[in-house]
Amino acid sequence: MTSTTVLITGANRGIGLELTRQYLEKTDYNVISTARNINNAHDLNNLKETHRERLQVLSLDVTSDTSASNLSLELKNTDIDILINNAGIMGGAHQEFRDMDYGDWAEVLATNSMSPMRITEALYENLKRSKGKVVTISSQMGAMGKEGAGRIAYRSSKSAVNKVMQCVAEDVRRDGISVMCVHPGWVQTDMGGSAADITAVESALGIRQIIEELTIEKSGCFMNWNGTEHVW
């Protein structure tokens, strides 16, 4: 049986952890789950107890060039079929007009907008060998075609990553690599809060389905977790 290898960033909690769980339920998947602090990634380490053969837990701070190159070296001989750029931050409370923490904004942009491309570059050869898929977890909060205000640091970071990934999609099309941004829904995680619309289980189910359906012809799209196209 041929198996599919998926790498998920920020997989120690929230949507990333649930994606890890669901991919591990499918015996034809090998999962590489990354976390910036693997010693504290207790849920991932517990999963490793039962899925030693198919789960690799690796250290990755997505904002760090050194960390990205270490990952690249460690995985030199591993083909990657699916990269899920999931790691992200909301940023602090001060991100409104006339109440902006500019240092914090820079950190949000570094994490949410720049890191998905950094990790895609680090794993480019691995993705190229398998004509893989690059999926970036974006947000409806970054959609220019949707009304909404406030949380300027977070919103702008997701608008930016959408454009970044639209450009990357064109750059890697000739390699057969498909690229997609996904709004995962408003999800009950530490970031989404307990009042959110859907559970991480529902979100991850939807995300897995649209990843399955992604083709090179559809590359460069922005999708909702439920399979509908998202306005840019």
Ligand SMILES: NC(=O)c1ccc[n+]([C@@H]2O[C@H](COP(=O)([O-])OP(=O)(O)OC[C@H]3O[C@@H](n4cnc5c(N)ncnc54)[C@H](OP(=O)(O)O)[C@@H]3O)[C@@H](O)[C@H]2O)c1
């Ligand atoms: N929840 C929602 O309603 C919602 C809606 C739209 C979009 N999203 C997006 O979905 C993605 C996952 O969100 P979530 O709800 O699962 O959030 P979460 O529960 O807050 O988890 C975020 C994950 O990202 C990791 N992370 C943050 N900065 C990192 C860095 N520099 N290097 C490596 N990992 C880092 C965190 O690691 P630590 O544990 O080390 O902090 C954590 O594993 C994010 O991109 C988010 O913007 C979420």
